[in-house]
Structures are given as C-alpha cells and as structure tokens.
Amino acid sequence: MKVMMRRNAAGVLSAYVAKKDLEEPVVSQEKPGLWGGTVTLANGWTLALPEMADGTTLPITVEARKLAED
Numbered sequence: 172m173k174v175m176m177r178r179n180a181a182g183v184l185s186a187y188v189a190k191k192d193l194e195e196p197v198v199s200q201e202k203p204g205l206w207g208g209t210v211t212l213a214n215g216w217t218l219a220l221p222e223m224a225d226g227t228t229l230p231i232t233v234e235a236r237k238l239a240e241d
Contacts, residue, residue: 172237174218176205177230186212186235209238 175187184197184205195216201208206223217238223231 172235173232174220174235175230175232176220184210184229186210186218 172188172190175189176184177187178184184200185194186197187194193214195212195214197210198213199211201210204225206220206225206227209217209219211217218235219238220235221233223233
C-alpha cells in the first residue's frame, strides 16, 4: 500500500494512508534509520518499509506492507 511518511514541526514521525484516509503517529520503529525495517503505528498497525538511503528526506510516499494489526 502507498504510505506517506512525514515528520511534523514538532518532530513527530507519522504515516498517512490515503486509501484509508488514515494518519497515525509512529510509536516505535525497528531501525533508527527508519528504512528497511518495521514501524508500529498508534492504531496497532505494523508496516514494513522498503530499503532506502539513510539521507532520504521526508515527506516521501513509499510502498509499504501491512504486517499486523492488534
């Protein structure tokens, strides 16, 4: 699914899924560099993000996979 990753003015990382009209903050991430690991959203979704260069700037839309929902 297409997911826009962005960081707001306060530095909070969030994910926006346009198809679901859903924006949720990221509550945990597997890797400090974000890319190539998983992130968990406040609603319980776990998304696998693609590998990208560490210097990739936000906001960016990527193809992510939904792994789990609590």
